[in-house]
Amino acid sequence: xxxxxxxxxxxxxxxxxxxxxxxxxxxxxxxxxxxxxxxxxxxxxxxxxxxxxxxxxxxxxxxxxxxxxxxxxxxxxxxxxxxxxxxxxxxxxxxxxxxxxxxxxxxxxxxxxxxxxxxxxxxxxxxxxxxxxxxxxxxxxxxxxxxxxxxxxxxxxxxxxxxxxxxxxxxxxxxxxxxxxxxxxxxxxxxxxxxxxxxxxxxxxxxxxxxxxxxxxxxxxxxxxxxxxxxxxxxxxxxxxxxxxxxxxxxxxxxxxxxxxxxxxxxxxxxxxxxxxxxxxxxxxxxxxxxxxxxxxxxxxxxxxxxxxxxxxxxxxxxxxxxxxxxxxxxxxxxxxxx
Amino acid sequence: xxxxxxxxxxxxxxxxxxxxxxxxxxxxxxxxxxxxxxxxxxxxxxxxxxxxxxxxxxxxxxxxxxxxxxxxxxxxxxxxxxxxxxxxxxxxxxxxxxxxxxxxxxxxxxxxxxxxxxxxxxxxxxxxxxxxxxxxxxxxxxxxxxxxxxxxxxxxxxxxxxxxxxxxxxxxxxxxxxxxxxxxxxxxxxxxxxxxxxxxxxxxxxxxxxxxxxxxxxxxxxxxxxxxxxxxxxxxxxxxxxxxxxxxxxxxxxxxxxxxxxxxxxxxxxxxxxxxxxxxxx
Amino acid sequence: xxxxxxxxxxxxxxxxxxxxxxxxxxxxxxxxxxxxxxxxxxxxxxxxxxxxxxxxxxxxxxxxxxxxxxxxxxxxxxxxxxxxxxxxxxxxxxxxxxxxxxxxxxxxxxxxxxxxxxxxxxxxxxxxxxxxxxxxxxxxxxxxxxxxxxxxxxxxxxxxxxxxxxxxxxxxxxxxxxxxxxxxxxxxxxxxxxxxxxxxxxxxxxxxxxxxxxxxxxxxxxxxxxxxxxxxxxxxxxxxxxxxxxxxxxxxxxxxxxxxxxxxxxx
Numbered sequence: 001x002x003x004x005x006x007x008x009x010x011x012x013x014x015x016x017x018x019x020x021x022x023x024x025x026x027x028x029x030x031x032x033x034x035x036x037x038x039x040x041x042x043x044x045x046x047x048x049x050x051x052x053x054x055x056x057x058x059x060x061x062x063x064x065x066x067x068x069x070x071x072x073x074x075x076x077x078x079x080x081x082x083x084x085x086x087x088x089x090x091x092x093x094x095x096x097x098x099x100x101x102x103x104x105x106x107x108x109x110x111x112x113x114x115x116x117x118x119x120x121x122x123x124x125x126x127x128x129x130x131x132x133x134x135x136x137x138x139x140x141x142x143x144x145x146x147x148x149x150x151x152x153x154x155x156x157x158x159x160x161x162x163x164x165x166x167x168x169x170x171x172x173x174x175x176x177x178x179x180x181x182x183x184x185x186x187x188x189x190x191x192x193x194x195x196x197x198x199x200x201x202x203x204x205x206x207x208x209x210x211x212x213x214x215x216x217x218x219x220x221x222x223x224x225x226x227x228x229x230x231x232x233x234x235x236x237x238x239x240x241x242x243x244x245x246x247x248x249x250x251x252x253x254x255x256x257x258x259x260x261x262x263x264x265x266x267x268x269x270x271x272x273x274x275x276x277x278x279x280x281x282x283x284x285x286x287x288x289x290x291x292x293x294x295x296x297x298x299x300x301x302x303x304x305x306x307x308x309x310x311x312x313x314x315x316x317x318x319x320x321x322x323x324x325x326x327x328x329x330x331x332x333x334x335x336x337x338x339x
Numbered sequence: 340x341x342x343x344x345x346x347x348x349x350x351x352x353x354x355x356x357x358x359x360x361x362x363x364x365x366x367x368x369x370x371x372x373x374x375x376x377x378x379x380x381x382x383x384x385x386x387x388x389x390x391x392x393x394x395x396x397x398x399x400x401x402x403x404x405x406x407x408x409x410x411x412x413x414x415x416x417x418x419x420x421x422x423x424x425x426x427x428x429x430x431x432x433x434x435x436x437x438x439x440x441x442x443x444x445x446x447x448x449x450x451x452x453x454x455x456x457x458x459x460x461x462x463x464x465x466x467x468x469x470x471x472x473x474x475x476x477x478x479x480x481x482x483x484x485x486x487x488x489x490x491x492x493x494x495x496x497x498x499x500x501x502x503x504x505x506x507x508x509x510x511x512x513x514x515x516x517x518x519x520x521x522x523x524x525x526x527x528x529x530x531x532x533x534x535x536x537x538x539x540x541x542x543x544x545x546x547x548x549x550x551x552x553x554x555x556x557x558x559x560x561x562x563x564x565x566x567x568x569x570x571x572x573x574x575x576x577x578x579x580x581x582x583x584x585x586x587x588x589x590x591x592x593x594x595x596x597x598x599x600x601x602x603x604x605x606x607x608x609x610x611x612x613x614x615x616x617x618x619x620x621x
Numbered sequence: 622x623x624x625x626x627x628x629x630x631x632x633x634x635x636x637x638x639x640x641x642x643x644x645x646x647x648x649x650x651x652x653x654x655x656x657x658x659x660x661x662x663x664x665x666x667x668x669x670x671x672x673x674x675x676x677x678x679x680x681x682x683x684x685x686x687x688x689x690x691x692x693x694x695x696x697x698x699x700x701x702x703x704x705x706x707x708x709x710x711x712x713x714x715x716x717x718x719x720x721x722x723x724x725x726x727x728x729x730x731x732x733x734x735x736x737x738x739x740x741x742x743x744x745x746x747x748x749x750x751x752x753x754x755x756x757x758x759x760x761x762x763x764x765x766x767x768x769x770x771x772x773x774x775x776x777x778x779x780x781x782x783x784x785x786x787x788x789x790x791x792x793x794x795x796x797x798x799x800x801x802x803x804x805x806x807x808x809x810x811x812x813x814x815x816x817x818x819x820x821x822x823x824x825x826x827x828x829x830x831x832x833x834x835x836x837x838x839x840x841x842x843x844x845x846x847x848x849x850x851x852x853x854x855x856x857x858x859x860x861x862x863x864x865x866x867x868x869x870x871x872x873x874x875x876x877x878x879x880x881x882x883x884x885x886x887x888x
Contacts, residue, residue, distance in 0.1 A: 096400055096584060119400040119584035155483070160575055161582035180483040181565040184475060324583070514716040521685055521714045522737040522786075523707055532736070536724045618723035618766050 049082040050245060052104040054232075055097060056088040057112075060274045062202065062264075062286035063230045064107060066129050066304075069267040070256025079248040087274065098123045098235045105234050105249055109133075110227035110315055111163040113335055118325035122236040125336045126250040127305035128228035129257045132293040135164055135225070136217040138189065138199040138208065145196075148172045148218055157182050157189075157197035164198075166322045167225045186211065202289040206282060227315050228307060239337060246337065250305070257304045261291060307336045380405050403587040411587035412594070418576065419595050426572035427599055429485055430557030433492020434603070437549055441497050442542065445504025449534065455505065466498040470556075474563035487564025488557055488572070495556030496549035500542065507541025508534050543611035550603040558596055573599070635663040637790060637822040638684060643693035644847070645676070645683060653679040654691070655847035663789070666816055666823045668837030668856075670830060670879070672886050676848030677826040681792045684824065685714055697790060713783035715793040719775035721767040728754065728763040731782045738786065746785060753781040756815065773804040777811070784815060791816070791823045798828060809835055810864060817860065830880045835867060840879055844886050852882050 056064050067085060070076050076083040086103065088094065094106040095113065099121035108116075108123070116123050137156070139145045148168065152175040158165045159182040168174070182198060189195050190213050199205065201217045208215040220226065232253050239246045260267050268283040294304055312332040319325050383404040385396025399407065412419060444462075448455040470491060481490050511533065519529050561574025573596045580589040638661040645654040653676040661667055671677050682688045683695060686702035697705035697712070706712045713734070721730050731753060735746040754760045757777040767775055776796060783791060793812075797805040809832060816823050827833050833840045834856055842852040856875065858866060866872050 093582070093584070096398075100398060100401060115583045115585075116400070119586065120398060121400045121584060159582075160571075160579035178483065179565065181561075181563055183478075187475070188478070512718075512720060514718060514720040515722070517682075517685075517687055517714065518716070518720055518733075519737065520687055521706065521712060522734045524737045528737055532733075533722070536722070539724070615724075617726075618768065 049077060049080050051082045051084070052245070052249065053084045053086055055086045055092070055094050055103040055106040057092070057094050057107045057109070057230075058088050059277075060085075060087050060271050061278060062268070062271070062283050062290065063130065063134075063200075065260040065264055065267055065271065065287065065290075066257030067107065067232075067253055068256070068271055069260035069264070070252050072267050072270050073256065073259055075252040075255045075259075076249075079252040081245075081248060081252060083249075095121050095123050095233070098233060099237075101235065101237070104238060104245075105232060107230050108233045109162075109229050110231060110312070110335070111319065113231065113233060114316055114319055114325060114330050115163075117335065118329040122334075123233050124236055124239055124334065125228065125231040125233050125307065126239075126246060127232040127253055127257075128307045128336075129231070129253075129305050130229035130290065130293050131296050133219075133221045133226045133229050134200040134202050134289075134293060135162075135220045135229075136199050136201045137168070137196050137220075138204050138215050138217050139196040140189075140193045141214040141216045143193060145216070145218070148223055151196060151218075152176055154178075154194035154196055155180055155188075155192065157195070159198060162198075163227070163319055163322065163324055164220050164225050166324055167220070167318065170322055171223070186213075189213070189215075202286045202293075203282060206285045210281075225318065226311070228311065232305070236334075250337075254303055254305050257294070261287065261294060261304075309333060309336065309338070312336055376405050400584045400586050403590055407587040408590040408594070411585075412591035415588055415591060419573075419591060422571060422573045422576045422592070423595050423599055425570055426488075426554070426557045426561065426574065426596070427603075429488035429560065429572065430492045430553040430599075430603065432485070432489035433494075433556055433560075434496055434550060434553035436489065436493040437497040437500050437553065438542075438546060440493075441500025441545070441549075442504050444497075444501050445508055445538070445542075448501070448505045449508035462498055462501050465494055470495070470559050470563070477560075478564055483564045488560035488574075491560025491564060492553040492556035495559070496553035499545040499548040499552065501545075503541045503545030503548075504538060507538025510541075511537060540615050543607075543615060546607050546611060547604060550607040551600045554596065554600040554603050637661050637663040637665070637698060638824075639694070639696045641694040643683070643691055643695050645679060645688070645691040652847040654683075655849045656693070657849055659841070659850060661822060661824070663822055664820050666813075666825065666836060666838050668833035668840045669824065669826045669843060670828065670833050670840060670883055671843030671848060672845050672883075673828075674846050675843045675886070676846060677843060678794050680843075680848070681714070681794050681824060681826060684790075685712055685792055711789045713786065713788035713791050715779055715783045715791070715796045717795045717798060719767070719772075719779040721775055721778055723767050726764045726766050727759055727770070727778050730767075730778055731785055733782060734786045749785055749787075753785055756818075757781045757811065772800050773808060776800065776808060780808075780812065780815065784819060784821075787819060787821075789821060791821050793823065793825045795827055797832070805829075805832065806835075806864065806867070812836065813860070813862065830883060831867065831876050834872065834876050834879060835862065842879065842882050842886065851886060854879055854882075 054067060056067075058064075060068065064085075071083055071085060088107075094103075094108045095116035097103050098106045098108075099116065106123075108125075110125065110128070113123055113125055137148070137151070137158075139151075139154075143154075144150060149172055151168075151172060154176075155178045156174070157180050158168065169179075183189075186197075186204060186208055189197055189208060190211060197204075199217065201219060205215040205217055232250060234246055234249070264283070264287045268280065268287070271283065272278055272280065309332060312335045316325075316330050316332045316335070319330075320327050379402075381394065383397045383399075383402045385392065386394040403411075444458075448458070473494070474491070477487055477490050477494075481487055515533060515537075516529070519533055524532070557572065558574035558577065561572045562578055565571075565575065573592055577589060577592045577596070580586070580592060638659070640657050640659045643654060643657040644652065646652040657680065669677055669680070679688065683691055684697065684702055686704075686706045689703075695702060699705075700708065722733070725733070728750060731750050732743055732746065735743040735750075751760075754763055757780060759774065759777060759781070762770065762774065767778075770778070779796070797808050800808065812823075813836065823836075825833070825836055830840075837856055838860075840854045840856060841850050842854070843849065844851045854875070858872070
């Protein structure tokens with residue numbers, strides 16, 4: 001299994017059935033409005049769809065599934081958007097390119113949004129599909145590790161990029177722990193019982209189990225570090241200049257996520273064509289795991305991807321506490337687009 | 340003609356009479372640096388004249404202003420210094436390894452054309468293979484931490500020593516070899532009294548190149564082989580500040596690594612020049 | 622003009638170098654020497670001139686034992702050249718370029734052959750080194766390095782180095798070709814002094830006819846490749862020879878004659 005699988009993969013379990021009754025009505029209403037609108041303008045000139053680019057924060061994987069679903073199912077087209085989804089990669093930085101106008105939309109985790117704003121790259125989150133962060137530390141079973149406080153006398157592979165690394169460092173003793181860079185494969189994990197690495201609970205554990213390992217995950221979300229993940233992000237400037245465009249993009253993406261979680265098959269095939277390293281099983285596993293991470297409050301009530309100011313405040317406070325950003329450099333209310 | 344080394348510079352006035360060498364050495368790059376700083380500032384800050392924008396300013400997370408970088412350097416001075424020292428130690432270890440092993444390999448190459456032909460492609464391979472590809476092997480072999488970084492620095496800096504060393508050991512003045520032959524010199528005498536001293540300037544040239552490369556190797560090594568818990572080197576710091584969009588800090592770190600490279604090169608040059616001072620022309 | 626009058630050399634009757642029908646072909650197939658027959662007495666000074674590529678340098682290297690092979694007979698003091706050389710540093714070679722080792726100073730360069738002999742030779746030879754330094758007039762430069770010396774001075778060091786082991790046979794391959802006229806003349810005179818003082822046999826290859834005549838007791842004119850000895854001219858002037866000799870009519874006549882013979886080999 002290769003690098004692309006190592007990043008984040010989401011999976012949740014069960015529960016998309018709940019949404020079904022409301023959905024058809026919603027769609028019907030929109031369609032009627034659309035027809036009415038189209039019928040209303042007698043000689044309405046044919047409007048060319050707006051070309052926009054969506055830059056992913058990694059290679060195409062299931063954490064981007066909803067966006068691909070919106071593309072594959074034509075929801076973007078329905079909203080008058082000609083969306084080009086650009087895959088990310090190892091060295092692709094989404095937020096600076098958003099802020100400088102090289103792309104119109106991007107996918108980024110909430111901590112990246114905060115880092116960006118602190119650095120003057122003003123971007124704002126429009127949609128947060130993953131309400132529970134899949135970020136975890138994957139360790140071996142039967143090593144006496146029952147929680148983060150037990151991470152001692154071992155090797156930990158954590159990338160310095162993300163905020164959670166500092167979170168773990170600051171809150172737990174990590175006695176006699178050697179911190180090494182994030183590896184390019186699960187080989188080091190498989191070869192060493194006292195090895196732990198950062199992971200997304202929706203992917204690496206599955207791969208490790210397939211390879212005959214005995215992985216166990218410690219979720220960061222369970223200990224108080226829970227940033228929104230795979231958010232749809234745009235620059236302040238774009239939202240200010242074209243609020244309607246932002247809204248349409250967010251709505252179509254939301255529809256895409258709902259469709260993806262309900263029936264990912266066609267979209268997964270498309271993702272596999274872009275990223276052949278993803279097997280059908282991995283994608284399926286990921287989508288399953290993601291169910292329970294997307295359909296939770298307030299999303300359960302307000303629709304996939306809804307955000308609360310509270311969560312952003314907690315994140316900004318945490319990052320200030322960890323000295324990752326200067327105090328007062330980021331205003332939580334500016335991080336999200338309130339509906 | 341003998342003993343006519345260049346003495347004091349009798350031209351010039353004032354300060355240049357007192358320190359001709361220093362002035363000649365420092366002034367030109369210093370002036371260029373100042374010009375560069377000015378250009379950088381103008382580009383980053385933009386040019387506004389009476390409310391009109393002549394040159395657009397750059398966002399700070401892409402191109403920070405020189406002043407911001409200076410401030411970042413000052414406020415992170417402790418971190419930068421300790422990171423630089425850590426990187427320096429790993430690079431130095433790798434450099435020392437490549438000096439010793441490189442000279443040995445060059446010696447082997449010079450003794451047997453067969454060995455040279457057989458092994459040279461692998462030396463070239465080491466030079467050109469991207470570290471990304473062999474990093475997992477390095478980690479498997481020596482593990483993370485200091486050893487991994489030193490090995491990476493070693494691999495990156497080995498090649499110039501081998502090539503220059505081999506050239507120095509084999510490119511002999513034909514007459515000099517005949518001189519030794521006519522005096523019935525043994526193979527060992529030929530090696531010790533002719534080949535080795537002859538190769539010293541070549542090795543020094545190789546060492547100069549290798550010194551800069553070993554710094555690069557140390558930093559790149561840190562991306563893959565990392566460091567222990569609390570201490571980290573420039574590579575780690577560059578990676579982190581880059582990913583967290585702390586661009587002014589990143590630039591300060593890059594400048595630190597550049598200076599480390601200069602210092603490494605400077606020290607090797609100084610030592611090299613002292614060694615060959617006697618037999619260099621002028 | 623190749624009849625032999627009574628040679629006016631200062632040496633003995635003992636044969637130092639004996640070549641009979643010596644031919645030599647390089648491994649690549651180029652024949653450098655053809656049927657060279659020559660006898661050189663001990664303490665003789667023999668000059669060799671010839672067109673470029675005629676094998677003069679090859680000849681010297683064969684005598685020095687630096688080139689293996691060759692048909693015909695070639696002995697130095699009764700032995701094959703390699704054995705003769707190995708026996709006891711019978712031989713010294715002065716190259717076209719000074720070939721000083723730049724990391725050694727003048728004194729250390731001169732000392733090199735003694736060091737290569739091993740044992741205590743270098744220590745015991747200190748006096749000899751000093752002697753030669755003063756003979757070539759470089760006592761004040763004993764600690765200088767080659768880049769601080771002029772071409773002429775470097776060549777003097779090369780000479781001193783060649784003589785430090787008191788060789789019996791001195792081979793010189795156009796040593797002064799790169800020097801200006803006056804320096805060359807002066808070095809010619811110094812060489813003759815050293816030659817007479819140490820009583821050595823000298824084979825001197827040169828392009829310069831005047832030099833060949835000034836130095837040698839005999840001048841050998843070689844043919845074009847493959848080289849053979851075309852003419853042998855006796856030089857009737859007594860040693861020691863003064864610089865004024867160069868201005869004498871007999872000198873000019875002889876030089877002219879040899880020049881004419883040499884010119885024929887160039888066609």
